[in-house]
Amino acid sequence: MIDKDVIIIGGGAAGFFAAINIAELNPKLNIVILERGKEVLTKVRVSGGGRCNVTHAEFIPQELVNNYPRGDKELLGPFHQFMTGDTIDWFEKRGVELKIEEDGRIFPVTDSSQTIIDCFLSAAKKNGVEVLLNQAVKAIEKDDSCYKIETNQGSFSTKKILIATGSNPKIWKLLENFGHTISQPVPSLFTFNIKDERINDIPGVVASNVEVKVLDTDLWSEGPLLITHWGMSAPAILKLSAFGALELAKRDYKFQIEVNFIRIPFDDCLDILKGLKQHLAKKIVYKLAQFDLPKRLWQKLVLASGMNEDTRWADLNKEQLENLANQLTSAVFNVEGKSTFKEEFVTAGGVHLKEVNFKTFESKINKNMYFAGEVLNIDAITGGFNFQNAWTGAYIAAQNISS
Template sequence: MIEKDVIIVGGGAAGFFAAINIAEHDPKLKVAILERGKEGLSKVKVSGGGRCNVTHAEFIPSELTKNYPRGEKELLGPFHQFMTGDTMAWFETRGVALKIEEDGRIFPETDSSQTIIDCFLREAHKNNVTILYNHTLKAIDKDQDDTWLLETNQGYFKSKQVVIATGSSPKMWTLIKSLGHNIIPAVPSLFTFNINDARIRDIPGVVVPDVTVTVLGTNLHSEGPLLITHWGMSAPAILKLSAFGALELAKRQYKFLIEVNFIKKPFEDCINTLKALKQTLARKTVLKQAQFSLPKRLWQQMVLASGLTAEIRWADVSRQHIEGLATQLTQARFQVEGKSTFKEEFVTAGGVDLREVNFKTFESKLHDRLYFAGEVLNVDAITGGFNFQNAWTGAYLAAQAILKR
């Protein structure tokens, strides 16, 4: 039986952050991380396309929480305690220079997730954190002294304080359930839409900077950039819908109809603009010159989809054609037939019921000295560094609570 003062289950972002913040502030405490894999920080490695999107440049807590479909209300208080600016300061005081990109995402200046991994491993080593790889938790319980007993595939551990930071792990959720916690069933949260449609089949790589997307039959809609891919549609406009609509879209088994307004103008406004173009560009071919600042390849597909030929000039466009083109530009409907994981970043909605957690400390309301941090909780966010910010904040506040004891 190995005894530690604090055991952290899970060697990912939240686990390392909690361990380092505890060990650094109280060197007398024996802190250990139990990680089931042969190495930790796997999600950090692939985040942001291998660059590690550390957090997001949103510095107002109430605005930051709006990026969390689940956890918005609960994270408001914690973000007043440890925020994006605190995250940036934490890394920069440990030698990791960060940069803010135009879209607000924050990365290490090296553009390499290895910089973040190296920082964590260095700080853990410096502060005598024990990292035990290939340690899978099999059971967790309390003895008569109110001490946590942990059984792993490599032996037994005991500790007064335990932080569970295992991310979206069904096996861990089963163990947590055995302690009496309610687990919200997990469904995918960040995913792209699979669409097989002649209008977009031959134009992968086209980006429309600002569109509106609505899931028909629901109140789900989003705005932002749209990317046409080999398998359908992606980019923030789609990813926001996938996050905020995670539960609804799962219910529909990822088969639903979306409506895209490619120009973010009302149908009638579009009609009026097209009528004006019919006058001013009378002799020009409709297909050749893209309008509404749309990418040329997309414009051509919308023109052909509305029944116009490749040779037709503006002067010869009928009212029926104008209405058809306006429909394609402002009310284009696409059948979604499924989903794909966004890059390598697999995020789920689901986890420990938020009503059973004290968000001042991230401690279980059912068990003293049991803490949760990161995606093990029913908290998830849209893409852009927000899921990591939840991990840093939860891990930091759990560490502070442990240090106070």
Template sequence: MSQRKDIIIIGGGAAGFFAAINIAEKNPELSVAILERGKEGLQKVKISGGGRCNVTHAEFIPSELIQNYPRGEKELLGPFHTFMTGDTIAWFEERGIELKIEDDGRMFPVSNSSQTIIDCFLNEAKKHKVDVLYNYSVKSIKVRENDFLIETSQGILDCHKLVVATGSNPKIWNVLEDLGHTIVQPVPSLFTFDIKDKRIKDIPGVVAKDVEVNVVGTDLESEGPLLITHVGMSAPAILKLSAFGAVALAKLNYNFKIEVNFIRQDFEMCLEHLKGFKHEFAKKIIQNSNQFDVPKRLWKQLVLASEINETERWADINKNQLENLAAQLTRAIFQVTGKSTFKEEFVTAGGVDLKEVNFKTFESKRIPNLFFAGEVINVDAVTGGFNFQNAWTGAYIVSQSVV
């Protein structure tokens, strides 16, 4: 005997809870259930932003917001006109949760704790009588007449409307493929670069505030802060490159070269500045007089890599050494030999093909009454709260479309 619900949401994460709460609030007469495969849900919310939950990003113009989505940029423009950052802020404020904007645009609860968001979702789900079923791992989905039969580890459930909000879940992608959907094969997105290079080996923690990075031999490029880590490079300049280059870098098997411009000047301009420094700081030791706001520890390594020794003064260096230093500053080449997951926030590119989703409703074009929210479809974003904003937007539009 199957358990009957009007609407079932598969996935007890951010998108799943947001969709369920909005559906139940709008339609209290309907029975709504969330199926969560684990013993507790909202785990990605819990670890987001280092445990503070990066709820969204303070970008309030849809055409600007979409530029943070390597996959989904075109498709999300319409949805963001329906529900975006300001609506997210208002939704949480109506439930007693104030958000704050940090210097880089990321938004967090004032409490600085992801538990605030988790408690909000759990309380709202309880208030609106959403049935949250834990340890319900989905094995298969079958379409029977106008209903869905969902086989789970705890038995069979059926419903008239089904929402899939499982994020990047290969098992569910296989189930959806069996139903006739096309799945774009997942590849990692949002990762750091593994680099073994003596210039950065002994300076983990150094941040170059504003650099340009490009993948040699491709059109992939990005800009922003760059962090040197104990295994290579990270921070927005690298993470953006990994997100927008997710498919191309996977094809290169994460073995490629990057060119870094640490000062965002071209070689010739840099060289002219260095010639000026040669006269202006003639008696100073080069290694001790970092220029262009390059961090001291990084400057020292770039100077050494330019075949300038530790005691040489500006007045003493020759043309070749100046050119070497200009090259290190403006077009330093690093060999990438692999990738590492960015913190604990594993993001993938891949999922339900965007051509098979109606972005006015987030309903499947292949299977009536089947809806999607969040990263189960082939949408992903750079770091900074953008993946959550996609989840809130999709889940809200689903809640308005599903009944």
């Protein structure tokens, strides 16, 4: 039995951030990270297309929490203790310069996740944090004031334990044995699979500002929409997938969406089209894209409205005008499944939030058991928000574990 002061289960973003902060705050502590895989920080490596989207340029806690479909209320207090500005400061003090992109995402200036990985590995080594690989946890038991952890390679004991295993069903099962409730895990960030003549053959086309609703629900979102080989993606869709994670899972990812490509009401759109019929009478509808829509998308919607490639504006009848207004403002698409968004494996589900003290990130049920990251039932939309949750939880847990 190997005895340690602190054992961290999970060698990902939250686990390393916690370990480094604990070690810096209390150098006397003997800290070990147990990682089940053959390498650490794998999710950090692939995040942001290999650039590592460290956090997001939102500096007001009340605004930041709006990006978390689950965990928004619980994170408000913690974000007053450690959030975006603190994250930037933390990395820059350790030699990692960050940059803010136009959409608010924050990356290392090197545009390489390896920079973040090197920072963590270097800080862990410098502070004497031990990292053990291929340590799959088989059992966790509590004996008096001590936690005993059995892995496929040996046994460990510790007074303080931090669970930072992300969406790991086996660990969730072990936590249930400790009296914790696990909210049923379902995928969160995903794209919509759609086969439809109107978007076939135009992958890569972006409608820059759309509104999307899931029919028969209150779910809606806005933002850019990307047409892909499989259907639709980009922020407008990803926000819907995150905030609708539970509802869309119930529907087995088969549902209908309504897209307003121009974010103008039907009646207003129809009036504009009637004006265009007068002003562009001799022009061919198919050839001149309107409403700042990409040309290829405009052409698909024109054909779907019952016109051909030679129809002139002057020749449009009432039905065709109404059809076009419908396609532009309330086009309905059948979603038939989902796909993972890049390598963003995000899950809604995890340890029930009522069972955690968010002033310390300690279990309310088990003393000296702490949590950080996606092991909790907290998830966010894409853009660096999931990492910010990891940094905040790990930092606050570290403050308490080190004391």
